[in-house]
Amino acid sequence: MLYREAGDYKTSYVADSQTFPIKFDRYGYYVLLGFAFLVMPLIINDYWANSIVVPFLIYAIAALGLNILIGYCGQLSLGTGGFMAVGAYASYKMMTAFPDLNIIFVIIIAGMVTACVGVLFGLPSLRIKGFYLAVATLAAQFFLIWLFTRTAWFYNYSPTGMISAPTREIFGVPVTGPRASAVSMYMICLCFLVASAWLARNLTRGSLGRTWMAIRDMDIAAEIIGVNPLIAKLTAFAVSSFLVGISGALLFTVYLGAAEAGEAFGIDKSFLVLFMVIIGGLGSIFGAFAGAAFLIVGPVLLKLLLVNSLGWPTDLAAHLEIMIVGALIIVFLIVEPHGIAALWRTIKEKLRLWPFPY
Amino acid sequence: MKMTKLAATLAATMVVAGPTLAETLHFPSLSYRTGPFAAGGIPFADGYSDYLTLINERDGGIGGVPIRQTECETAYNTERGVECYQSIRNDNPLVLQPLSTGITYQLIPRTMEDGIPMHTMGYGRTSAVNGEVFNWTFNYPANYWDGASVIINYLLDENDGSLEGKKIALLYHNSAYGREPIPTLTRLGETHGYELVTIGVDSPGQEQGSQWLQIRRERPDYVVMWGWGVMNPTAIQEAANIRFPMENFIGVWWSGSQQDVRPVGSGAHGYKALAMHGTGTDYPIYDDMQQYVIDAGKYAGTGDEVGTVLYSRGMYAAMLAVEAAKKAQEIHGVAAITPAMMRDGMANLEITEELMAELGLPNFGPAFSVACENHGGSGAAMIQQWDAEAGEWNLITDWISPDRDLIMEMAMDDSVAYAAENDITPACLN
Numbered sequence: 001m002l003y004r005e006a007g008d009y010k011t012s013y014v015a016d017s018q019t020f021p022i023k024f025d026r027y028g029y030y031v032l033l034g035f036a037f038l039v040m041p042l043i044i045n046d047y048w049a050n051s052i053v054v055p056f057l058i059y060a061i062a063a064l065g066l067n068i069l070i071g072y073c074g075q076l077s078l079g080t081g082g083f084m085a086v087g088a089y090a091s092y093k094m095m096t097a098f099p100d101l102n103i104i105f106v107i108i109i110a111g112m113v114t115a116c117v118g119v120l121f122g123l124p125s126l127r128i129k130g131f132y133l134a135v136a137t138l139a140a141q142f143f144l145i146w147l148f149t150r151t152a153w154f155y156n157y158s159p160t161g162m163i164s165a166p167t168r169e170i171f172g173v174p175v176t177g178p179r180a181s182a183v184s185m186y187m188i189c190l191c192f193l194v195a196s197a198w199l200a201r202n203l204t205r206g207s208l209g210r211t212w213m214a215i216r217d218m219d220i221a222a223e224i225i226g227v228n229p230l231i232a233k234l235t236a237f238a239v240s241s242f243l244v245g246i247s248g249a250l251l252f253t254v255y256l257g258a259a260e261a262g263e264a265f266g267i268d269k270s271f272l273v274l275f276m277v278i279i280g281g282l283g284s285i286f287g288a289f290a291g292a293a294f295l296i297v298g299p300v301l302l303k304l305l306l307v308n309s310l311g312w313p314t315d316l317a318a319h320l321e322i323m324i325v326g327a328l329i330i331v332f333l334i335v336e337p338h339g340i341a342a343l344w345r346t347i348k349e350k351l352r353l354w355p356f357p358y
Numbered sequence: 359m360k361m362t363k364l365a366a367t368l369a370a371t372m373v374v375a376g377p378t379l380a381e382t383l384h385f386p387s388l389s390y391r392t393g394p395f396a397a398g399g400i401p402f403a404d405g406y407s408d409y410l411t412l413i414n415e416r417d418g419g420i421g422g423v424p425i426r427q428t429e430c431e432t433a434y435n436t437e438r439g440v441e442c443y444q445s446i447r448n449d450n451p452l453v454l455q456p457l458s459t460g461i462t463y464q465l466i467p468r469t470m471e472d473g474i475p476m477h478t479m480g481y482g483r484t485s486a487v488n489g490e491v492f493n494w495t496f497n498y499p500a501n502y503w504d505g506a507s508v509i510i511n512y513l514l515d516e517n518d519g520s521l522e523g524k525k526i527a528l529l530y531h532n533s534a535y536g537r538e539p540i541p542t543l544t545r546l547g548e549t550h551g552y553e554l555v556t557i558g559v560d561s562p563g564q565e566q567g568s569q570w571l572q573i574r575r576e577r578p579d580y581v582v583m584w585g586w587g588v589m590n591p592t593a594i595q596e597a598a599n600i601r602f603p604m605e606n607f608i609g610v611w612w613s614g615s616q617q618d619v620r621p622v623g624s625g626a627h628g629y630k631a632l633a634m635h636g637t638g639t640d641y642p643i644y645d646d647m648q649q650y651v652i653d654a655g656k657y658a659g660t661g662d663e664v665g666t667v668l669y670s671r672g673m674y675a676a677m678l679a680v681e682a683a684k685k686a687q688e689i690h691g692v693a694a695i696t697p698a699m700m701r702d703g704m705a706n707l708e709i710t711e712e713l714m715a716e717l718g719l720p721n722f723g724p725a726f727s728v729a730c731e732n733h734g735g736s737g738a739a740m741i742q743q744w745d746a747e748a749g750e751w752n753l754i755t756d757w758i759s760p761d762r763d764l765i766m767e768m769a770m771d772d773s774v775a776y777a778a779e780n781d782i783t784p785a786c787l788n
Contacts, residue, residue: 178467315391
């Protein structure tokens, strides 16, 4: 009923291989984009933007990045927090060294710097796999944070080691710093997220994505059919780190405004993004969005419900929040080990056949 | 247990466009009762809340306007702190006290932009003493650099005026908080000739094996600690384990509460810490507190933190906030004050010994006055020592003044640099 495919014919290969081949999906996607770009800026207020929507957008970029590495290329990484820190510190150094550089370029360059660092730490992946690689990237996490807290050059020799983002404008509208409005912060994060998702989707559909997936599914077989593992793995690390770096740069410049490597980009960030990918669904673009929504929006909504609506004590609510989110994660993984994306896929299948299942 | 009533902040934040005219005085509390820093966060939040409850119960509010309290859990995490700030900023918060240097750094530019005063008592950004740059941030009665200088002045006193050739180790929480005293201690080292060894402990601080190995190797004459939360008892335990002479181990005021020394037992006997206010329950205010808040069952939390050092500090913070609100009411002649009026009250606050005695806290804190150019108060502090047998902190010195000229000079440099970075023209707000 909802998914009416009757009459939805494809007459060319291009039409058949598009991202949303079903008309209903495609129009839904256009409506969603239109809503996000045209309606949300009108109705969004400070609290919703700053506490829920902007962090969701930023973490969705990080989850997209990590999903390319783990979900599409099968390279387990625990260094996400460290790579986000690279993005943040690179953008800080760029902003302070080149005050006239447009913030959009600052963020993109920060992503490129992170891509280079990611490739560097991805080199061991040519020799080691699975858990051993996870440990190697964990070392990257600790090394990078150590570097940023001990080397004064990275925080411009400030006495406390905090970095803070100065105000930068796009078309005269401040997007970073305290004067940035909710709408401008929302819009810049949304643009980066849409661009990232578009990039990720198209890369994973193309030949590069197929080499990644071949490596993921069976690296020896992939090598036999002509996939170069060096190029496949390192490009996965580069693209993944690029997106993670962009999210780190946005988190620091747009959302937090001031940050400290150990506190803002610690090991818990790596786990948070990893959980987003696992819960959302490995190897799925939609999964990155779903996982980020689950882990960022969920706790805040729970807090609003328990503390602000029911008036419970804050400490009890905070403890319950940890327990409820933890329990939900376990339940989710038991009910659907492949994440929210797989659950969504099943629902879609059922809807397409409804009301006459086999 | 007292249920903290959050009167529909949800509705307020989502629906209300501008600040509503307050019939109550809103004092938010950015507390943390969970996480590795909860040991320090709980008593402070309880003391802060109980004092405000006392004012409501005993005096019927400030100038006849009742106080409305809200609480938001940050878990000492800056991202959650920002979320909390967003949830209360449109709800007419009179003063923010985040009790976290990290959150303070996040909120300084935002509060300046939104016009909401922030009081960071004994923590936060030291150079906020320059009120011409940091119009909305206050850190009276003392700041980190004062504390570092007081410790050095105390040690000078102990060593007949000379620290020449001594070695002092600074064991610090590796965060903005812990790194704050390093510039002052380095500068003072140049003047007084001691050698400074800085040893960082990564957050939260349960793992200090290698740091104490280094302390054993370096053999410092004194260890100064800038710790918080779970780091404190761990450090004191490690010091006891290597039999470091406890009287040579001095913590900052955030490393000197019952929660820090009790877990170590008799090993902590003789440990010293800075005290920015008196300790114990021998102050008349505690009788009122007992009568109006504790016995009435209106206390925050579980009520078993009453009288600890950090409980007293929370109470002291609330007391300073209430006095500033009274001052603001006096200046503007209105009872229902706004955050902007509150700022005027804070900028013109004057705490005298008579006032302290009148409030039931004689000689509890230093007498000081705040001015537009100086948001820092007097900077004086005392030294307290832990008596493990009696289970209490004893004040062993009178008020010790810091080297204020040096600190103001350094604070000026830092704040002027901040002003230049952020396009602020230093000026007083009127």
